[in-house]
Structure formats: structure tokens, C-alpha cells
Amino acid sequence: xxxLLAGLCVGALLAxxxxxxxxxxxxxxxxxxxxxxxxxxxxGRLPLTSGVTMFEGASGGGLTPWATIGGYGTRDQIGxxxxxxxxxxxxxxxxxxxALIGLYNRLELSYARSRFDTQRLGGDLGLRxxxxxxxxxxxxxxxxxxxxxxxxxxxxPQVAIGAMYRQNDRGSLVRALGxxxxxxxxxxxxxxxLFLAQSLLVNTTLRLTRANEFGFLGFGGNRxxxxxxxxxxxxxxxxxRNVAVGAEYRRRPRNLEGVSRxxxxxxxxxxxxxxxNVSLTVGYVDLGRIVTRREQRGAYVSLNIGF
Amino acid sequence: MLxxxxxxxxxxxxxxxxxxxxxxxxxPATETFPIINSPTIFxxxxxxxxxxxxxxVFEEELIRNPETRPFFANRDNSRTKQQLVDQICQILxxxxxxxxxxMRDSHRNMGVNNAQFLGLVEAFQIAMDRxxxxxxxxxxxxxxxxxMSRDIITR
Numbered sequence: 001x002x003x004l005l006a007g008l009c010v011g012a013l014l015a016x017x018x019x020x021x022x023x024x025x026x027x028x029x030x031x032x033x034x035x036x037x038x039x040x041x042x043x044g045r046l047p048l049t050s051g052v053t054m055f056e057g058a059s060g061g062g063l064t065p066w067a068t069i070g071g072y073g074t075r076d077q078i079g080x081x082x083x084x085x086x087x088x089x090x091x092x093x094x095x096x097x098x099a100l101i102g103l104y105n106r107l108e109l110s111y112a113r114s115r116f117d118t119q120r121l122g123g124d125l126g127l128r129x130x131x132x133x134x135x136x137x138x139x140x141x142x143x144x145x146x147x148x149x150x151x152x153x154x155x156x157p158q159v160a161i162g163a164m165y166r167q168n169d170r171g172s173l174v175r176a177l178g179x180x181x182x183x184x185x186x187x188x189x190x191x192x193x194l195f196l197a198q199s200l201l202v203n204t205t206l207r208l209t210r211a212n213e214f215g216f217l218g219f220g221g222n223r224x225x226x227x228x229x230x231x232x233x234x235x236x237x238x239x240x241r242n243v244a245v246g247a248e249y250r251r252r253p254r255n256l257e258g259v260s261r262x263x264x265x266x267x268x269x270x271x272x273x274x275x276x277n278v279s280l281t282v283g284y285v286d287l288g289r290i291v292t293r294r295e296q297r298g299a300y301v302s303l304n305i306g307f
Numbered sequence: 308m309l310x311x312x313x314x315x316x317x318x319x320x321x322x323x324x325x326x327x328x329x330x331x332x333x334x335p336a337t338e339t340f341p342i343i344n345s346p347t348i349f350x351x352x353x354x355x356x357x358x359x360x361x362x363x364v365f366e367e368e369l370i371r372n373p374e375t376r377p378f379f380a381n382r383d384n385s386r387t388k389q390q391l392v393d394q395i396c397q398i399l400x401x402x403x404x405x406x407x408x409x410m411r412d413s414h415r416n417m418g419v420n421n422a423q424f425l426g427l428v429e430a431f432q433i434a435m436d437r438x439x440x441x442x443x444x445x446x447x448x449x450x451x452x453x454x455m456s457r458d459i460i461t462r
Contacts, residue, residue: 074421153454196450199443240442241432 049149049194049201052271052281052304054085055096055214057112058139058162060190061234062281062302063248063267066203067160067192069143070110071102072277072306078103081306083112089287089296093117098137108162110139116216121292127173133216134169148194148201157193164188166215178256179218180225186211187227199239201246205232212256213290221255228253242273252288264288267300279304338409340398341451349401351444358395362388365434374426378417398451410458420462428452 051059051068059070059081071079079102087094098112114135122131139162146158164186168174171182188207195202208227210220230253236246249266269283280303287296352358366388369379396403407413428449435445 074425076421150453150456152450196446196453199446238442238446241436 050079050081050102050306052279052302053083053098053100053110053112054087054267054285054300054302055094055112055114055137056139056164057083057098057100057110057137058141058164059100059102059108059110060205061203061236061246061248062269062283063250063265063285064203064205064232064234065139065141065162065188065190066205066234067143067146067148067158067190069102069105069108069141069160070100070306071108073102073105075105077105079306081304083302083304085300085302087285087287087298087300089285089298090294091119091121091292092290092296093119100139106143108139108141108143108160110137110141112137112139114216116213133174135215136167137215138165139163148192149196152194152196157191159189159191161189162187166211166219168215168218171218174212174218177217178222179212180210180220182218184211184215184219199237201234201236201238201244203232203234205234206230207232210253210255212253213287214252216290217256219255224253224255236271244271245269246271277306279306335408335412337406340394340405342400343398343447343451345400345447348444348447349396349399352395352399352440352448353438355392355396355401355403357438358392358399358401359388361395361434361438361440362391364437365391365431368430368434368437369427372426372430374423375430378419378423395448398448410455414459414461418462419460421460424456424460 049068050070050072051066052062053059053065053070054062056065058065059068060066070081072081073079080099081102082099083097085094085096087096094114094116096112096114098110100108100110102108114137116133116135118127118129118131118133120129123129141160141162143158143160146154146156148158151158166184166186168182174182186207186209188205190203190205192201192203194200207230209230210225210227212218212221230251232248232250234246234248236244238244245268247266247268249264251264265285265287267283267285269281271279271281273279280301282299282301285298285300290296352361366379366384369375390405390407393403393405394407397405431452432445432449435448
């Protein structure tokens with residue numbers, strides 16, 4: 001919890017420095033709903049078209065990465081975003097914080113640090129209560145072609161390829177649970193299309209991965225160690241300039257015998273832009289069965305602050 | 308009535324064209340825009356009167372926005388506003404005919420960059436919000452306007 005707050009403070013500091021840095025970088029902000037918050041020389045992007053993240057760091061719908069390059073920078077600008085997410089599920093707590101830099105609407109570099117807190121279940125699992133798995137995710141994403149906002153008359157979506165390198169800090173433990181390694185990379189390709197005439201955004205991501213429970217329980221396992229191609233889909237509807245609602249679905253591999261019993265995760269969310277640069281997402285997520293027999297479900301909240 | 312008058316003017320222009328002197332004073336190219344297939348969208352924008360009011364509000368927002376202010380402040384934008392009314396009216400199926408220059412020609416030497424274009428889009432969205440046009444309807448129009456960025460952004 002402490003480093004979640006620290007991350008948000010860093011984010012707030014970054015956002016606070018935004019006007020000064022923005023003057024240099026050419027100003028990279030979103031549409032406001034309160035005019036008084038408009039900094040000098042601001043440009044804009046439609047809400048959600050910069051994407052948000054839950055705990056992996058790469059911009060997207062939260063649970064899945066999109067072809068978006070995060071931050072609010074246009075193709076001539078550099079932008080950055082910091083985020084903090086809290087996901088309390090049935091038995092666990094996930095805390096996550098991180099930041100990304102978006103360069104010229106072409107390249108995205110991201111970092112996320114997440115904690116998977118086993119809470120009282122830790123003791124039941126033979127660990128101690130409140131035992132946690134920490135994970136670092138280093139992400140890189142390259143937009144290949146397409147502009148999801150401006151290319152309305154083209155059938156081409158915006159397409160990006162990316163990779164995430166994840167490091168889990170409980171090497172011996174995840175191996176004891178059956179994982180092959182505690183660090184590994186995912187590779188993905190995303191295609192995102194905004195149908196403005198229908199106020200609808202659709203994203204499809206294909207991911208090569210062998211992560212167990214999003215990497216919290218290591219990578220590869222006793223049931224398999226091959227990279228598998230996993231599909232992920234998001235749909236979002238633009239309610240107005242500052243609010244979008246959406247849903248995501250994500251499939252994950254079952255590599256750990258007796259541990260990972262469910263492949264699928266999904267969420268429903270409402271993303272809100274209360275003021276320029278700030279995106280608040282609340283939603284309901286089902287991460288599937290992780291270790292225990294119960295579906296890990298819960299409401300979550302995520303804050304993305306950008307400049 | 309508007310349709311007939313516009314039609315008559317269009318016909319007159321076509322008939323007059325072969326008699327116009329060739330060379331330097333030839334008529335500049337105009338542009339026809341896609342028409343949104345909807346029987347109600349023109350009325351959702353308040354018809355011609357609604358569009359005229361919208362362009363007044365749009366001008367206020369363009370002057371307020373720091374990205375677009377240099378292009379619109381301290382000048383008479385009446386002609387631009389009238390051409391915008393014609394253009395949007397045509398796109399919404401209101402029966403108007405836009406007679407201005409093409410998007411490319413009219414923005415050729417302005418040096419508009421990406422951020423300035425997005426500033427204009429933002430100003431337009433705020434103006435439509437102020438005119439209480441529903442978001443879904445706004446996006447239908449924006450979908451037609453978005454690809455024009457290719458002709459407008461030159462930097």
C-alpha cells in the first residue's frame with residue numbers, strides 16, 4: 001500500500017510540474033470538463049484514446065494492452081503518464097504503480113511494479129499471512145501504422161507490437177509451485193479501431209506468453225513450457241467527451257498443475273476524465289481462479305495522471 | 308425553398324462557366340463532402356439556425372483555446388463561419404452546397420500542426436457541448452471531419 005501511495009505522489013508531482021515541462025515539450029493534454037484547469041498552450045486527444053493500464057504498465061483498456069501510445073503527446077510531442085491501481089479480490093489484494101513515456105505517438109516505454117498480497121490466505125497456503133509476490137514489468141511498444149482517431153475513412157486499424165519483460169521476486173517459491181522460471185517476456189500485437197460514427201472502440205490483442213497468473217506465479221510450468229498464443233479483446237463505448245464504459249476479456253495459459261484452474265479474466269469498467277490529464281477508472285474484474293477454488297473477483301480503482 | 312434557390316444558383320454558375328474568361332481568373336476548385344445518411348441529424352443540430360448559432364459559439368471557443376487563438380483572434384471570421392455553416396449543413400444532409408475552396412487549398416500556407424488541429428477539434432466539441440448536441444451525434448459528424456486532417460495539417 002505504501003508504494004502505491006508513493007507512486008501516486010510521484011504522479012501528482014509530475015503532473016504538478018506539467019505546465020513548466022509542457023512549455024518545453026509543446027504541451028500534451030486532454031480535453032477538460034472544467035475550463036479553469038486548462039494550462040497554457042494545451043493540445044488534446046479524445047478521452048481514452050491514450051489508454052489506461054491496470055497493473056502491466058502498457059497503455060490500453062486496463063487488463064489488455066492496446067495499439068495506443070500512452071501519454072497525451074501528439075506525433076510531435078513527448079508525453080508521460082503515472083498510474084496507481086488497487087484491486088481487492090475475494091482472497092487477495094493487488095497493488096500496482098508505475099509510469100510510461102510516449103514518444104511522438106510512435107514508441108511507448110513503460111514500467112510497473114505490482115504487489116500480489118495473499119492476505120490471510122497466505123497462511124492457509126503454507127506461507128505466512130500477508131505474504132506477497134512482487135513483480136516488475138518493463139514494457140516497450142511500437143506503433144506500426146494507423147491513427148485510430150483520424151483515420152475514420154480507412155478500414156485499417158491502428159496497429160502496434162510490444163513486449164513485456166517481467167521479473168517476479170519469489171524465484172524459489174514459484175519454482176516450488178511448479179513454475180519453470182521467475183522472469184520472462186511476453187510478446188504481443190494489438191489492433192485498435194475507433195468507430196467514431198458509432199462512438200465505439202474495439203481492440204484485439206494476440207499475446208505470446210507462458211506467464212502464470214499474469215506472472216505473479218512465475219512463468220511456464222509442469223503442465224507446459226511452450227509459449228502459447230492468447231487472445232484478448234476490449235470494447236469501449238464513448239458516452240460523452242469525458243466518460244467511456246467498456247469490457248475486456250483475456251485468456252491465459254494453464255501451465256501449473258493444480259494451481260491455475262481457470263483460463264479467463266474479464267472486466268467491466270467506467271473511465272472518467274474529471275479534469276485535464278486525469279483519468280479515473282472504476283470497474284469490476286474477475287481474474288479467474290488463482291491458486292484457490294474461489295474466483296478472484298472484486299471492484300477495482302485505477303488512477304492515471306498524465307502530462 | 309433553400310434547396311430550389313441553391314439549385315438555381317448552382318445551375319446559373321454551371322451555365323455561366325463556359326462564358327467566363329479563361330486563364331488567371333478561372334474558378335478555383337471547390338470540394339464536395341460526404342453526406343451522413345440520416346433523416347434526423349440535421350435537425351439534431353438545430354437546422355440552419357442551429358448551425359449559425361453553433362459557429363458563433365465555435366468562434367468563441369477557437370479564440371479561447373491557446374492553440375487556435377492565433378488563427379482566429381482579432382480578425383473578422385464572418386466569411387469562414389458562413390462557409391462552415393454551408394459545409395456542415397451539406398454534410399448533415401441539410402441541402403446546402405459548399406462553394407468555398409478545397410480543404411487543402413484553404414489551409415495550404417497556414418502551417419497547421421497536429422496539436423493545433425486537435426485544439427480545433429476540442430474547441431468544436433466544447434461548442435457542440437454548449438449547444439447541447441448529444442455526444443453520439445457529435446461523434447457522427449466528427450467521423451466525417453476527422454479524415455480532413457490530412458489536408459489541413461501541413462506541419
